[in-house]
Amino acid sequence: MALLSLDDLTVSYGDNTVLENFNLEINQGEFVSLLGPSGCGKTTTLRAIAGFVNPGSGRIVFMGKDYTNIPVHKKQFGFVFQNYALFPHMSVFDNVAFGLKMQKTPVAEIKKRVQEMLELVGLEGFAQRHPGELSGGQQQRVALARALVIKPDLLLLDEPLSNLDAKLRVEMRVEIRNIQQQLNLTTVYVTHDQEECFSISDRVVVMKDGKIEQYDQPEVIYRYPMTEFVARFVGFENFLDLKEKDGRLVTNNGIEFKLDRNDELAKYRVAVRPDDIVIKEVGGDRTANVLTAKVKISTFLGKEYQYLVETELGEFVVNAATVNRIKNGEQIELYFPEENIRIVKEAL
Amino acid sequence: MNEKGKSLTLFTFLVYLFLIAPLLIITVTAFGQSEFLKFPPDSFSIRWFLNVFEVEMFMRTFLISLEVACIATFIALLVGIPAAYVISRYRFRGRKILESFFLSPVLIPQIVFGFSLFNYLVIKLRLPVFTGLLIGHTIFIIPYIIRVISASLANFDYEIEEAAVIFGANRIKTFFMIVLPNISSGVVAGFILAFINSFNNVPISVFLTGPGVSTLPIQMMSYVEYYFDPTIAALSVLLMGMTTVLMFIIERSLGLSYFTSK
Numbered sequence: 340m341a342l343l344s345l346d347d348l349t350v351s352y353g354d355n356t357v358l359e360n361f362n363l364e365i366n367q368g369e370f371v372s373l374l375g376p377s378g379c380g381k382t383t384t385l386r387a388i389a390g391f392v393n394p395g396s397g398r399i400v401f402m403g404k405d406y407t408n409i410p411v412h413k414k415q416f417g418f419v420f421q422n423y424a425l426f427p428h429m430s431v432f433d434n435v436a437f438g439l440k441m442q443k444t445p446v447a448e449i450k451k452r453v454q455e456m457l458e459l460v461g462l463e464g465f466a467q468r469h470p471g472e473l474s475g476g477q478q479q480r481v482a483l484a485r486a487l488v489i490k491p492d493l494l495l496l497d498e499p500l501s502n503l504d505a506k507l508r509v510e511m512r513v514e515i516r517n518i519q520q521q522l523n524l525t526t527v528y529v530t531h532d533q534e535e536c537f538s539i540s541d542r543v544v545v546m547k548d549g550k551i552e553q554y555d556q557p558e559v560i561y562r563y564p565m566t567e568f569v570a571r572f573v574g575f576e577n578f579l580d581l582k583e584k585d586g587r588l589v590t591n592n593g594i595e596f597k598l599d600r601n602d603e604l605a606k607y608r609v610a611v612r613p614d615d616i617v618i619k620e621v622g623g624d625r626t627a628n629v630l631t632a633k634v635k636i637s638t639f640l641g642k643e644y645q646y647l648v649e650t651e652l653g654e655f656v657v658n659a660a661t662v663n664r665i666k667n668g669e670q671i672e673l674y675f676p677e678e679n680i681r682i683v684k685e686a687l
Numbered sequence: 688m689n690e691k692g693k694s695l696t697l698f699t700f701l702v703y704l705f706l707i708a709p710l711l712i713i714t715v716t717a718f719g720q721s722e723f724l725k726f727p728p729d730s731f732s733i734r735w736f737l738n739v740f741e742v743e744m745f746m747r748t749f750l751i752s753l754e755v756a757c758i759a760t761f762i763a764l765l766v767g768i769p770a771a772y773v774i775s776r777y778r779f780r781g782r783k784i785l786e787s788f789f790l791s792p793v794l795i796p797q798i799v800f801g802f803s804l805f806n807y808l809v810i811k812l813r814l815p816v817f818t819g820l821l822i823g824h825t826i827f828i829i830p831y832i833i834r835v836i837s838a839s840l841a842n843f844d845y846e847i848e849e850a851a852v853i854f855g856a857n858r859i860k861t862f863f864m865i866v867l868p869n870i871s872s873g874v875v876a877g878f879i880l881a882f883i884n885s886f887n888n889v890p891i892s893v894f895l896t897g898p899g900v901s902t903l904p905i906q907m908m909s910y911v912e913y914y915f916d917p918t919i920a921a922l923s924v925l926l927m928g929m930t931t932v933l934m935f936i937i938e939r940s941l942g943l944s945y946f947t948s949k
Contacts, residue, residue, distance in 0.1 A: 441855030
């Protein structure tokens with residue numbers, strides 16, 4: 340059974356319903372990320388799990404118990420805020436010790452555990468500083484230490500790295516992942532950064548408009564997006580509509596496309612990455628999965644060129660490591676290899 | 688410095704002189720030797736300062752003023768801090784109205800406010816003089832407390848309150864351990880500002896003082912009706928000194944810009 344499950348959760352702010360009949364299950368020890376653009380409800384989901392917002396209906400079940408109406412301060416959850424939310428009037432030591440003091444932990448044990456935790460996040464020697472005297476990265480570590488020191492049943496992180504610079508972000512995410520695995524902590528992580536979340540998560544929830552678009556391992560989401568939204572999110576830029584005609588799939592202008600298909604759908608929308616389309620010279624012998632095109636704009640990306648090409652079916656973006664730049668206006672053929680085409684559910 | 692800068696400096700200087708001159712004259716007069724107010728004095732002494740402490744009614748009303756100001760400010764803090772907290776923390780229907788309501792005593796002319804309190808507290812409810820005075824002052828200074836505490840809370844990040852709650856503090860503990868320490872300078876400033884306003888108040892006190900219970904400013908007014916010696920000037924200098932020290936403490940605790948800019 341799942342450690343945490345959200346059953347038919349509905350959360351609204353006034354008239355604005357953010358989550359409606361939302362369902363999610365997270366297993367013990369799992370690192371799950373909520374990924375999506377701002378306004379998709381990922382932070383609200385996290386805040387509902389923490390208990391900062393009360394669901395209008397539905398249940399939150401944690402370790403087999405109904406947690407829906409348990410007051411926030413009685414849960415043993417760790418939370419790392421986007422802006423760290425350190426207590427400005429307390430030293431680093433007191434910030435980290437806060438949760439333990441609230442639990443009435445003996446003073447000697449508090450001292451020992453806070454010291455250990457500060458060592459774990461690399462802040463030994465900073466115990467007597469105040470948050471105002473620390474850099475963003477150091478404050479982030481304090482926030483993390485404060486959340487970890489109470490040995491939380493569940494660790495919740497709300498875009499914890501978004502205020503750090505790029506290099507530190509990569510460092511910190513590796514550290515967070517290491518600590519999470521060392522302590523075998525069940526973790527829910529909110530982010531809008533695709534790379535960040537793919538690199539540290541066991542499973543990723545891609546969200547849009549308060550609904551789950553796809554919930555799976557990062558590799559599966561990256562390779563096999565199920566909806567157009569997810570496909571666009573993970574870098575599929577080309578979309579093509581196909582319909583069934585005499586048992587074959589054809590484009591609107593009658594060109595046959597072969598692809599792996601398991602589902603019988605009335606209409607197919609397929610997605611292809613710019614890297615996965617092959618540019619060929621006009622006049623090849625292949626006819627299926629091929630569109631003729633004209634180069635409109637080309638840009639040099641370093642390891643390859645990116646071409647914006649025009650076909651009868653609209654524009655496509657193709658990346659190709661051609662030796663020479665293909666001139667604008669030149670006719671080419673685009674070959675869509677069968678194994679690179681993904682069927683996606685159409686965006687609503 | 689160019690011409691424009693020079694004339695501007697001169698102008699500013701004159702304005703300040705105009706504002707400060709009466710205070711300077713009072714101060715100089717207070718150190719006079721003669722039996723009546725005279726500027727400039729013929730000779731100097733501190734006898735009128737000593738005389739302030741000789742006049743029994745000054746000492747008595749000083750203590751009453753002190754008592755009223757302290758108790759009123761304390762009650763106003765008890766009411767004002769939670770009110771300011773609720774107004775700045777929560778978005779609710781009628782919040783703007785509530786905010787205006789709490790600030791309304793500042794908007795109403797004090798003399799009108801004093802008169803209506805007189806009608807209600809003294810004529811209608813027949814409250815004892817000291818109680819009426821205390822209630823009047825408390826109501827009058829609550830807006831100052833609310834305004835200063837609200838300004839302080841505007842810089843307070845409510846996310847740290849959530850942080851306290853998730854790490855196991857209930858709402859009461861959170862307020863005392865997290866919110867209050869972070870607005871303490873605002874509380875100090877609010878206390879002092881309210882104290883000064885209560886202590887120096889005339890328009891409201893004039894209606895609410897009565898037999899046996901008077902405040903120092905009211906006593907000073909009646910004193911100048913009968914006596915012309917520089918005692919009152921000396922007392923004024925002492926009061927200015929007290930106010931200056933208190934304002935200095937505010938400036939040190941959070942800066943005067945709290946009151947000069949909204």
